Amino acid sequence: MCGILGVVGEPGALDTILDGLKRLEYRGYDSAGVALLDGGALLRVRTADGTRSVDALRDACAGLNRSATVGIGHTRWATHGGVSVANAHPHVDCGDGLAVIHNGIIENHDLLRADLVAKGHVFTSSTDTEVMVHLLEDELKCDGDLRAAMARMLPQLRGAFAVAAVSAAHPDRIVAARRVSPLVVGMTDTVAYLGSDVPALMGRVDSVLAVDEDCVVELTPGHAVVTDVHGVVVDAPVVSIDFDVEVADLGRYADFMTKEIDEQPAAVADTVAERLENLFDQPLDADVVAAIDKIVLVGCGSSYHAAMVGRVALESWAKIPAEIDIASEFRYRDAILSPTTLVIGVSQSGETIDTLEAMKHARRKGATVVAVSNIPGASMTREANASLLTKAGLEVSVASTKTVLAQVVVLQLLAISLGEARGVLDAAAATALRADLQTLPAALRIAVDDVAPMKDVANALATASSWFFLGRGSGLPVALEGALKLKEISYARAEGCPAGELKHGPIALIEPGVVVVAIVLPGPSAEKMYSNIAEVKARGATLVIVAPHDDHVVEGLGDFVVRTVPSGDAAAPLLAMVPLQHLAYAVARARGLEVDRPRNLAKTVTVE
Numbered sequence: 366m367c368g369i370l371g372v373v374g375e376p377g378a379l380d381t382i383l384d385g386l387k388r389l390e391y392r393g394y395d396s397a398g399v400a401l402l403d404g405g406a407l408l409r410v411r412t413a414d415g416t417r418s419v420d421a422l423r424d425a426c427a428g429l430n431r432s433a434t435v436g437i438g439h440t441r442w443a444t445h446g447g448v449s450v451a452n453a454h455p456h457v458d459c460g461d462g463l464a465v466i467h468n469g470i471i472e473n474h475d476l477l478r479a480d481l482v483a484k485g486h487v488f489t490s491s492t493d494t495e496v497m498v499h500l501l502e503d504e505l506k507c508d509g510d511l512r513a514a515m516a517r518m519l520p521q522l523r524g525a526f527a528v529a530a531v532s533a534a535h536p537d538r539i540v541a542a543r544r545v546s547p548l549v550v551g552m553t554d555t556v557a558y559l560g561s562d563v564p565a566l567m568g569r570v571d572s573v574l575a576v577d578e579d580c581v582v583e584l585t586p587g588h589a590v591v592t593d594v595h596g597v598v599v600d601a602p603v604v605s606i607d608f609d610v611e612v613a614d615l616g617r618y619a620d621f622m623t624k625e626i627d628e629q630p631a632a633v634a635d636t637v638a639e640r641l642e643n644l645f646d647q648p649l650d651a652d653v654v655a656a657i658d659k660i661v662l663v664g665c666g667s668s669y670h671a672a673m674v675g676r677v678a679l680e681s682w683a684k685i686p687a688e689i690d691i692a693s694e695f696r697y698r699d700a701i702l703s704p705t706t707l708v709i710g711v712s713q714s715g716e717t718i719d720t721l722e723a724m725k726h727a728r729r730k731g732a733t734v735v736a737v738s739n740i741p742g743a744s745m746t747r748e749a750n751a752s753l754l755t756k757a758g759l760e761v762s763v764a765s766t767k768t769v770l771a772q773v774v775v776l777q778l779l780a781i782s783l784g785e786a787r788g789v790l791d792a793a794a795a796t797a798l799r800a801d802l803q804t805l806p807a808a809l810r811i812a813v814d815d816v817a818p819m820k821d822v823a824n825a826l827a828t829a830s831s832w833f834f835l836g837r838g839s840g841l842p843v844a845l846e847g848a849l850k851l852k853e854i855s856y857a858r859a860e861g862c863p864a865g866e867l868k869h870g871p872i873a874l875i876e877p878g879v880v881v882v883a884i885v886l887p888g889p890s891a892e893k894m895y896s897n898i899a900e901v902k903a904r905g906a907t908l909v910i911v912a913p914h915d916d917h918v919v920e921g922l923g924d925f926v927v928r929t930v931p932s933g934d935a936a937a938p939l940l941a942m943v944p945l946q947h948l949a950y951a952v953a954r955a956r957g958l959e960v961d962r963p964r965n966l967a968k969t970v971t972v973e
């Protein structure tokens with residue numbers, strides 16, 4: 366979703382901002398813009414060319430001189446007001462001397478706008494953001510101090526925001542603030558940078574300051590001062606960034622999804638190695654761990670599916686009752702939480718607002734909260750009592766792949782450790798489970814390289830418009846994830862369904878032309894799956910069966926049978942996810958679609 370990049374004190378700030386916005390494209394956006402301070406003048410350029418907007422912005426800026434050292438840039442994902450140049454950020458005040466960019470939603474924008482219009486302000490967009498630039502314009506009349514004006518504006522706003530402003534009257538600075546939405550600051554000796562998340566500043570700085578909620582940060586060349594709404598200087602925690610910039614580059618791959626699927630063995634190997642060394646990045650006290658009597662996992666999208674797989678391990682190996690919630694729903698039930706409840710927020714970005722808010726809610730209710738994230742220093746890691754970071758490297762493609770697998774192995778490693786700590790998993794069993802996870806990368810390599818079977822399926826079925834993915838037990842999250850991948854990038858109607866629920870409704874939709882993808886995992890659920898496969902076959906569905914290499918029962922049942930790589934039970938769902946990634950990718954490509962930035966979707970979802 367929306368991205369922010371600000372630069373103070375760098376010759377050629379415009380190019381730094383354009384490069385940074387290019388890097389932020391992966392979050393998902395539809396328009397872009399930049400405001401520069403140059404020789405006492407404010408210069409603004411905006412474009413609204415969908416996912417080409419940053420390239421269009423670069424073209425539109427081609428003739429500009431590069432002397433400005435201060436500027437702010439933005440990628441917008443439309444919420445209030447359609448995709449248009451008028452609605453693109455930055456927005457400017459009535460005097461064209463002040464510019465504002467914003468991530469998040471101002472919930473009381475209607476009331477604020479009515480007041481401002483009554484005072485004579487002229488609005489030029491339909492956005493909620495524009496109220497802020499006019500509010501700042503009014504507040505600046507008080508004392509001309511941009512930082513103080515920002516501080517006076519904050520209590521007037523309801524909702525979530527990361528906001529940054531530049532003013533022609535203050536040519537050497539950016540002033541910014543946040544509530545809920547993330548905002549980070551990085552510095553070198555001579556330059557200060559502002560970003561909407563840690564990856565925005567990757568490659569420019571090796572640590573960031575995390576700005577607290579309802580605080581104002583003033584950036585000048587090489588400096589940043591964080592103050593509260595009363596102007597009192599506050600400390601901002603410093604978080605180091607240890608990402609390798611190379612990981613964000615496409616290299617020899619056609620697109621990021623192909624690259625990230627291919628990186629899965631390494632993502633799992635690196636995560637297992639790191640987390641075997643040290644389970645937590647920020648540890649939990651041993652007595653807190655020993656007292657845990659209930660676990661609640663929360664997440665969204667693919668992270669929710671990873672949490673579903675992890676839940677099985679937590680119950681089986683640690684013998685702790687584990688619940689799971691869609692993060693956006695968690696706050697709407699009165700979950701029974703206490704200090705002995707462990708709430709685990711699972712999120713590759715560590716910024717998804719629904720998961721972040723669920724974690725905050727859990728902390729307010731006294732639970733112990735852990736973040737599973739791929740981004741060091743992400744908001745969730747700061748909100749949690751402890752963090753378990755995955756080591757998958759930056760994931761750029763909107764459809765998650767390598768981070769999902771890394772999340773599962775982290776949850777499995779947590780389950781093993783909790784089982785040992787509680788004395789319910791003996792040392793030999795724990796060692797065997799850890800050894801399985803260490804051999805997983807080699808099995809994943811085989812699965813990842815085995816592209817051809819699903820390519821054949823995709824070429825035969827690319828035009829099918831209705832798909833069902835069926836699974837049982839650990840096969841259910843695999844089925845749900847397979848359906849999500851397909852709908853995200855190929856736009857086919859795809860539904861993931863517990864195979865046992867088929868007969869309670871979905872089977873009414875099964876008819877010739879419908880594709881059913883059945884996930885058969887080894888174990889007791891397999892026999893029940895055969896029955897469900899027979900039921901849909903009898904109704905004329907085209908059947909794609911994903912099954913273990915030695916499952917001979919399925920041979921005569923499917924139109925297509927795709928084999929999974931042999932493994933232990935814990936690894937089986939992970940290995941079964943890979944062919945479904947191949948399927949989604951191949952269907953999307955056969956339909957001529959670009960996979961990395963599917964329509965309407967965003968990588969980092971910062972609105973509720």
Ligand code: G6P
Nearest residue numbers: 665666667668712713714717765
């Ligand atoms: C978006 C992405 C999904 C992702 C979900 C949760 O919808 O498109 O790929 O699974 O957000 O994101 P998170 O960063 O919390 O894992």
